[in-house]
Amino acid sequence: MLNRLIFSVAFFTILIGVIYLWLGVAPLVVFLTVVVSLSGFLTAVLLLMRRLDVSTEKALETAAPGYFTNLATQKLFVEALLTGDFWAVASAVAGILLLAFFMPYSLAKLIIQHQTKTQQRDET
Amino acid sequence: MLEYLALVYVRHINKSHKLYVFTLAQVDGGRYSLSFTWANYWFKNKTVYFGDWVVVANTTLSGYYAAMSRAVDALAKKWQASDKQYKPQAYPQMSQALREISRAVAGTDIDKPLGRGYALVTDFVWKVLAGALAWGVASGITTGITAYYVHRDPWRATRCGFLVGGITTISAFVSPFVAGMRAVHVTDATGMIVVPLSIYAC
Numbered sequence: 001m002l003n004r005l006i007f008s009v010a011f012f013t014i015l016i017g018v019i020y021l022w023l024g025v026a027p028l029v030v031f032l033t034v035v036v037s038l039s040g041f042l043t044a045v046l047l048l049m050r051r052l053d054v055s056t057e058k059a060l061e062t063a064a065p066g067y068f069t070n071l072a073t074q075k076l077f078v079e080a081l082l083t084g085d086f087w088a089v090a091s092a093v094a095g096i097l098l099l100a101f102f103m104p105y106s107l108a109k110l111i112i113q114h115q116t117k118t119q120q121r122d123e124t
Numbered sequence: 125m126l127e128y129l130a131l132v133y134v135r136h137i138n139k140s141h142k143l144y145v146f147t148l149a150q151v152d153g154g155r156y157s158l159s160f161t162w163a164n165y166w167f168k169n170k171t172v173y174f175g176d177w178v179v180v181a182n183t184t185l186s187g188y189y190a191a192m193s194r195a196v197d198a199l200a201k202k203w204q205a206s207d208k209q210y211k212p213q214a215y216p217q218m219s220q221a222l223r224e225i226s227r228a229v230a231g232t233d234i235d236k237p238l239g240r241g242y243a244l245v246t247d248f249v250w251k252v253l254a255g256a257l258a259w260g261v262a263s264g265i266t267t268g269i270t271a272y273y274v275h276r277d278p279w280r281a282t283r284c285g286f287l288v289g290g291i292t293t294i295s296a297f298v299s300p301f302v303a304g305m306r307a308v309h310v311t312d313a314t315g316m317i318v319v320p321l322s323i324y325a326c
Contacts, residue, residue, distance in 0.1 A: 094266050
C-alpha cells in the first residue's frame with residue numbers, strides 16, 4: 001500500500017510537471033510549484049503523524065488529495081510571487097499559506113477524524 | 125415537454141432534530157418514469173454523518189415509499205448488528221416518516237406506477253457544510269485575486285476563483301462521505317479531475 005501511494009505521488013508529480021513544461025511554463029516556475037506543494041504535503045504528513053498519532057501510510061494517504069490539488073493551483077501563486085508586485089506577492093503569500101500549507105493538513109485531519117467516528121457509528 | 129411531481133415532507137422533531145424528505149418524480153404518460161428522493165435527518169450538534177443509496181424498480185409511488193421505509197429500517201438493523209454500542213436515531217425516524225408518506229399517498233390520484241426510483245438517505249450536520257463553504261470562499265477569493273494580478277484578466281480570475289473555491293468546498297464537504305473508501309482512490313480521482321480543470325481555468 002505504501003509503495004502504491006509513493007508511486008501515485010511520484011507519478012502525478014512527474015505527469016503534472018511534464019504537462020506544465022509542454023504548455024510552455026518556465027522550468028523555474030514548475031520547479032518552485034513542485035517545491036511549494038511538496039513542502040506543504042510533507043508538513044501535513046509530519047503534523048498528522050505528530051498531532052494525530054497516525055501511521056505514515058495513513059498520513060500520506062489522506063494528505064495526498066490536497067497535494068495534487070496544490071500541484072495544479074500553486075503555479076499561479078508562484079507566478080504571482082515572481083512578479084514582484086506588492087499586492088500580487090501579498091495575495092500569493094496568503095494563498096500559499098492557506099492552500100499549500102494549511103489545506104492538505106486540514107483536509108486530511110477531517111478525513112481521519114470522520115473515519116474514526118464512522119467506525120464508532122455512535123449516533124445514526 | 126417534461127412534467128414533474130415534487131413532494132416535500134418536513135417534520136420538526138425538536139429544536140435540534142428535523143427530518144426532511146424531498147421527492148422529484150418525472151411524469152411520463154400517466155406514470156412516473158423516474159424519481160429521486162433525498163431523505164435527510166438534520167442534527168444541530170452532530171459530529172458524525174452517514175449516507176446510503178436505495179434503488180427501487182417497477183412499483184407505484186406509495187410502493188416506492190414503502191420500499192424505502194423497509195430499506196432504511198433494514199439498514200438501521202444492519203448498522204446496529206455491526207456495533208452493539210450503536211443506538212440508531214436517524215434511520216428509525218426516517219423509516220417511520222417514509223411509511224407515513226406511503227400510507228398518505230396510497231389510493232390518491234398521485235399514486236401511479238413508477239419505473240425506477242432512487243433515494244439518498246442521509247443524516248447531516250450543518251457545521252460541515254458551513255465550514256466547507258467558509259473554506260471554499262476563502263480559497264476562491266485568494267486564488268481569484270492572485271489570478272487577476274498575474275493575468276490581468278477579470279474573466280480568467282473569476283473563472284479560476286470560482287473553480288478553486290468550488291472544488292475546495294466540494295472536497296471539504298464530501299471528504300467525510302468518502303472517509304469509508306480507500307483514500308488512494310480518492311487521491312487518484314482528485315489528481316485526474318481537479319488537476320486538468322485547475323490548469324485550464326487558472
